[in-house]
Amino acid sequence: MRIEVICTGDEVLGGKIVNTNFSYISQKLEDVGLSVQWETTVGDHREDLLQAFLMAGQRADAVIVNGGLGPTIDDLSQEIAAKAAGVGLELNEPWVARMEEMFRRRNRVMTPNNRKQAMLPIGSEMIDNSVGTACGFAIDIGKARFFFTPGVPRELHRMLEEQIIPRLLARSGEQTAIYLKRFHTYGLGESHVDVMLKGVENLVPDGSVKLGFRAHYPQLETKLTVRGTDKNDVHAKVEPVTREVRKRLGNFILGEDDETLEGVIMSEMGRCQGTLAVVETFTSGQIAGRLGHLPGAEIVFRRGTVARQLAEIYTAIGLAEVPTGGELTPRTAEVVATAARQQSGATHALAVLVALDEGPDRIDLAGTICLAIATGHEVASRRSRIVGGRDWVRLGAIEMGLDCLRRFLQGLPVQERIDFEKTENKT
Amino acid sequence: MRIEVICTGDEVLGGKIVNTNFSYISQKLEDVGLSVQWETTVGDHREDLLQAFLMAGQRADAVIVNGGLGPTIDDLSQEIAAKAAGVGLELNEPWVARMEEMFRRRNRVMTPNNRKQAMLPIGSEMIDNSVGTACGFAIDIGKARFFFTPGVPRELHRMLEEQIIPRLLARSGEQTAIYLKRFHTYGLGESHVDVMLKGVENLVPDGSVKLGFRAHYPQLETKLTVRGTDKNDVHAKVEPVTREVRKRLGNFILGEDDETLEGVIMSEMGRCQGTLAVVETFTSGQIAGRLGHLPGAEIVFRRGTVARQLAEIYTAIGLAEVPTGGELTPRTAEVVATAARQQSGATHALAVLVALDEGPDRIDLAGTICLAIATGHEVASRRSRIVGGRDWVRLGAIEMGLDCLRRFLQGLPVQERIDFEKTENKT
Numbered sequence: 019m020r021i022e023v024i025c026t027g028d029e030v031l032g033g034k035i036v037n038t039n040f041s042y043i044s045q046k047l048e049d050v051g052l053s054v055q056w057e058t059t060v061g062d063h064r065e066d067l068l069q070a071f072l073m074a075g076q077r078a079d080a081v082i083v084n085g086g087l088g089p090t091i092d093d094l095s096q097e098i099a100a101k102a103a104g105v106g107l108e109l110n111e112p113w114v115a116r117m118e119e120m121f122r123r124r125n126r127v128m129t130p131n132n133r134k135q136a137m138l139p140i141g142s143e144m145i146d147n148s149v150g151t152a153c154g155f156a157i158d159i160g161k162a163r164f165f166f167t168p169g170v171p172r173e174l175h176r177m178l179e180e181q182i183i184p185r186l187l188a189r190s191g192e193q194t195a196i197y198l199k200r201f202h203t204y205g206l207g208e209s210h211v212d213v214m215l216k217g218v219e220n221l222v223p224d225g226s227v228k229l230g231f232r233a234h235y236p237q238l239e240t241k242l243t244v245r246g247t248d249k250n251d252v253h254a255k256v257e258p259v260t261r262e263v264r265k266r267l268g269n270f271i272l273g274e275d276d277e278t279l280e281g282v283i284m285s286e287m288g289r290c291q292g293t294l295a296v297v298e299t300f301t302s303g304q305i306a307g308r309l310g311h312l313p314g315a316e317i318v319f320r321r322g323t324v325a326r327q328l329a330e331i332y333t334a335i336g337l338a339e340v341p342t343g344g345e346l347t348p349r350t351a352e353v354v355a356t357a358a359r360q361q362s363g364a365t366h367a368l369a370v371l372v373a374l375d376e377g378p379d380r381i382d383l384a385g386t387i388c389l390a391i392a393t394g395h396e397v398a399s400r401r402s403r404i405v406g407g408r409d410w411v412r413l414g415a416i417e418m419g420l421d422c423l424r425r426f427l428q429g430l431p432v433q434e435r436i437d438f439e440k441t442e443n444k445t
Numbered sequence: 446m447r448i449e450v451i452c453t454g455d456e457v458l459g460g461k462i463v464n465t466n467f468s469y470i471s472q473k474l475e476d477v478g479l480s481v482q483w484e485t486t487v488g489d490h491r492e493d494l495l496q497a498f499l500m501a502g503q504r505a506d507a508v509i510v511n512g513g514l515g516p517t518i519d520d521l522s523q524e525i526a527a528k529a530a531g532v533g534l535e536l537n538e539p540w541v542a543r544m545e546e547m548f549r550r551r552n553r554v555m556t557p558n559n560r561k562q563a564m565l566p567i568g569s570e571m572i573d574n575s576v577g578t579a580c581g582f583a584i585d586i587g588k589a590r591f592f593f594t595p596g597v598p599r600e601l602h603r604m605l606e607e608q609i610i611p612r613l614l615a616r617s618g619e620q621t622a623i624y625l626k627r628f629h630t631y632g633l634g635e636s637h638v639d640v641m642l643k644g645v646e647n648l649v650p651d652g653s654v655k656l657g658f659r660a661h662y663p664q665l666e667t668k669l670t671v672r673g674t675d676k677n678d679v680h681a682k683v684e685p686v687t688r689e690v691r692k693r694l695g696n697f698i699l700g701e702d703d704e705t706l707e708g709v710i711m712s713e714m715g716r717c718q719g720t721l722a723v724v725e726t727f728t729s730g731q732i733a734g735r736l737g738h739l740p741g742a743e744i745v746f747r748r749g750t751v752a753r754q755l756a757e758i759y760t761a762i763g764l765a766e767v768p769t770g771g772e773l774t775p776r777t778a779e780v781v782a783t784a785a786r787q788q789s790g791a792t793h794a795l796a797v798l799v800a801l802d803e804g805p806d807r808i809d810l811a812g813t814i815c816l817a818i819a820t821g822h823e824v825a826s827r828r829s830r831i832v833g834g835r836d837w838v839r840l841g842a843i844e845m846g847l848d849c850l851r852r853f854l855q856g857l858p859v860q861e862r863i864d865f866e867k868t869e870n871k872t
Contacts, residue, residue, distance in 0.1 A: 031481060033471030034659055037464055040486075044460030054458060056493060059467075059484035066483060232461055296730075296751075302737025303723075303730030306751045310729025311839055313806075316753040321761055324723075324733045324749030326742055330789075334748055362761075379740075412738055 019190045021047065022056040022078040022162075024070050026085040026095065027169060031061040039084050039174055048230070050183055050196040051245055062092040071102040075160025080186055082178075085169035087152035089131040095166050100139035102159045107137045110144055113153045120151060145181045149173050154181065163189065197252040199242040199260055202277065203270040204421045205436030208233045211240055211267070218262050222255045235410075236417040236438065237279070240267070269430045272421055279420050280308050284318060286427035287366070293320040295362040297331060297354055298419075300372035300385065301412055305419050320364040328371065336361050346373040348399035351390035355399075359392045366427075367392045370419035374411065384440070385411035389419050391426045398422075398432040403440040414438055446617045448474065449483040449505040449589075451497050453512040453522065454596060458488040466511050466601055477610055477623040478655065478670055489519040498529040502587025507613055509605075512596035514579035516558045522593050527566035529586045534564045537571055540580045547578060572608045576600050581608065590616065624679040626669040626687055629704065630697040631848040632863030635660045638667055638694065645689050649682045662837075663844040663865065664706070667694070696857045699848055706847050707735050711745060713854035714793070720747040722789040724758060724781050725846075727799035727812065728839055732846050747791040755798065763788050773800040775826035778817035782826075786819045793854075794819045797846035801838065811867070812838035816846050818853045825849075825859040830867040841865055 023043055029035045044054045060066040074081045086095030100107050113136040121128040138155050145154030152168035154177050165182050167174050208231045219227045232239040242259055246252035272279050296306045306322035309315055325331045335357045351369045359367035370389045382405055390399035404414040422432045450470055456462045471481045487493040501508045513522030527534050540563040548555040565582050572581030579595035581604050592609050594601050635658045646654045659666040669686055673679035699706050723733045733749035736742055752758045762784045778796045786794035797816045817826035831841040849859045
């Protein structure tokens, strides 16, 4: 089945908005084993929209159009869809009623131009939007089925997942049960994981499990897409592969599916009724900033201390003896974490200290990271070197600090070699 | 002049990469008064690439193609460009020599497949890439001039600005002197600024000044694009408009052109040889995180303190009397900022305290922000309510804290009504 996507709108075409709707649509389709072959972006311009619709209608079996369903004069999708399909527009009374109800619930009055959003091409299938006033619809243009979706991301996401993808799967004639299993890791590069997982797809010999990756430094997402006849079938198929992936990636898996590193840390802290103190230097509050604003953090997150100078850190956490010169060591981080925990009364403290190399920013600028995690009866630490410029070092140090805390809370070794660090083990 | 853009590559089409190259190209063209009419994304697939090139060659006057110039087997741009233009490929010896020189400088050996990057369609114009091994080129296909650019953002940016845009301007027959003036503001919405600046373009009666906006909450960028015969002409034209914009937007302008809010704060702090302490609650280190990692912050940024509980803040900054219950007031922020400054010995302290409303996250969840800035002889404060959910309140509080610090350092009023806050003035 050939699928195309048409994105509309002057703001997307003019680059005022980065087109994340398209990458979202494309990824969601890949996750269920479908793929986009062609994408077109046009502005809010009648001639271009018509041409784009007609051309896609000649080439594709299914087309997803995004945007242009709003109430204003430059929202043209319904009008041009009707023209391309050779039909008129008619008011969809059920949708008018739905909109009036939505406005009533929000204590607002519906303006006359909102009625425009309920004008659909004659003969089209209405597609429900449970979170907004833009009504989706489907209609045939040329040899393709067109699905019209709203530009507001939240509305697009719901409509795509709940309404459009099931229709596409039904049309594709594929086995409709699809399952996506995701693993999130920190510290392993895509090509390394590719080698580590060599052959796992073959545990299911019929080729119904497909392996894929999505890298967003410093994390990597590993995806298994599984097809089958029904829910039981896909679960039975993915189970041995999931087990094997867990075995091979082991401690590097920081979460699965919708889990996040921050979320896992928060729930581990909740489980042990722990509280946390964080001390940072070059990461400058960005480790605290990943945790401290989350729901539940008002209990878990006790205190964060930030300074660029180690002497200032020592003063802030009540350590009398200020270190003089010398190299940053894991022992320094241990002393800092221990003192920060005692000072704040938290059950756990994380200290991430970074010594950035001298000189201007450059691609081979490196930083030394010494971090430690302390509790009342235990302290763990590690040293690492990351090369790649100021931003790269900073982002790596944030993630390493959080991931080591996750490992500590899960009883895993804090020290395990990662792909992003230089081979140096001075500890 | 009709301009189209063709983006190529399975990773962009499959949504693994969000297509920021396209929005970059489109914005850069708008900045010089050109605009993109049509965009197409296709994968690394011979038939689709050929079809996309031929169709754009029929419709457009100029086409920018992005990606597919790499050394690997799935990089097809040169091959398909040659096919679409009806010519063969030939090795560009000067580019081979350039690549060999690049590899030598990096102490690496050039692999044979890099030679593929120097295979250009016969009759094409080589376009220099000063920062990478992908050679750009231009060739006619159909009635359009095609410009082929690398997918690596850094390489694209240089090539677009230094090589492609001048060629496009020359082809467009427009006056080639273009100047872009930018103003960055916090606290004013796009439609409000649009009204405030009504008519400024008409200060230059020949229509050569164009006003535009780019909103990225919480900041807004206001752009003036000026055309003229030469550099002196554009500067003479933009000067009265710039003066008028500065007058009308006044204190809300946090920076111009490449200036950032953080950069302005750092340079104001540097100017007064100041040092800074920051205290945060719900923003959880994200205010410190905007400043503390910057070059120069090792001197300016003294200390950051983060806690979700006000009592914990009081303990951390050495205030004996812990506040009991009661509403958060600007006075609280003043006490905290004053104590934090004294404790750290910094010349300035910024305290941003947020009381988030109760209940689950929702679109009308609000937060009360009380912030203060203290020096040894002065303290300024303000109170504000922001509505729009947890993330909206958090982002607003970060920006308001930083912008009030900027205002304070520049001797401007800290308290000035902004568009994002509810009308409440309980202070």
